[in-house]
Amino acid sequence: MACDSVSLPVNAKRKELEAKYKCKVNMAVLAGEKGEECCIVYFKAATTFTKMQCMDLAIQSPMKASVTMFDATVIKEESDTRVFMQDNDNDTYYLGAVQYCGELIRVARYLLKKLDRYYEVFEGSETLKKAALLRYYFHVDADKLSQERIEKLWIQLCYCLNWVNGKEE
Numbered sequence: 001m002a003c004d005s006v007s008l009p010v011n012a013k014r015k016e017l018e019a020k021y022k023c024k025v026n027m028a029v030l031a032g033e034k035g036e037e038c039c040i041v042y043f044k045a046a047t048t049f050t051k052m053q054c055m056d057l058a059i060q061s062p063m064k065a066s067v068t069m070f071d072a073t074v075i076k077e078e079s080d081t082r083v084f085m086q087d088n089d090n091d092t093y094y095l096g097a098v099q100y101c102g103e104l105i106r107v108a109r110y111l112l113k114k115l116d117r118y119y120e121v122f123e124g125s126e127t128l129k130k131a132a133l134l135r136y137y138f139h140v141d142a143d144k145l146s147q148e149r150i151e152k153l154w155i156q157l158c159y160c161l162n163w164v165n166g167k168e169e
Contacts, residue, residue: 046108065102
């Protein structure tokens with residue numbers, strides 16, 4: 001199947017996988033040499049912890065972070081087997097899939113920075129900023145939590161993101 005004609009069957013399979021795994025499923029369609037079939041790789045949505053771990057790791061080693069994201073999210077039994085053959089003939093598929101995961105990490109970092117800038121508008125309102133970030137990362141309604149619980153979750157989030165005093169280091 002040529003890479004330009006995979007849209008419909010691949011999207012149908014992605015939707016089936018979303019129903020099967022009960023989470024969002026992303027996919028990467030990787031083109032190989034001319035005339036070769038596309039390599040299709042499916043990924044489960046990363047957990048919040050995985051995103052935080054990879055964003056933290058990406059500061060030191062973006063490639064390691066991408067590999068970590070790949071290992072944590074790839075759906076092995078549904079993806080093209082060529083992506084797992086790390087040899088000279090197929091390494092473009094593996095590297096392409098890892099690069100795709102790197103983009104997912106960059107998107108997560110961008111969203112975090114966007115949220116951070118948005119809540120800087122609330123001068124002196126750290127509580128609103130904390131509530132928004134806790135809602136984003138931990139999927140909790142901060143309005144229903146005690147101030148003590150919010151502070152404990154905030155410390156946990158800062159630790160996971162390697163923040164000092166609530167800000168990225």
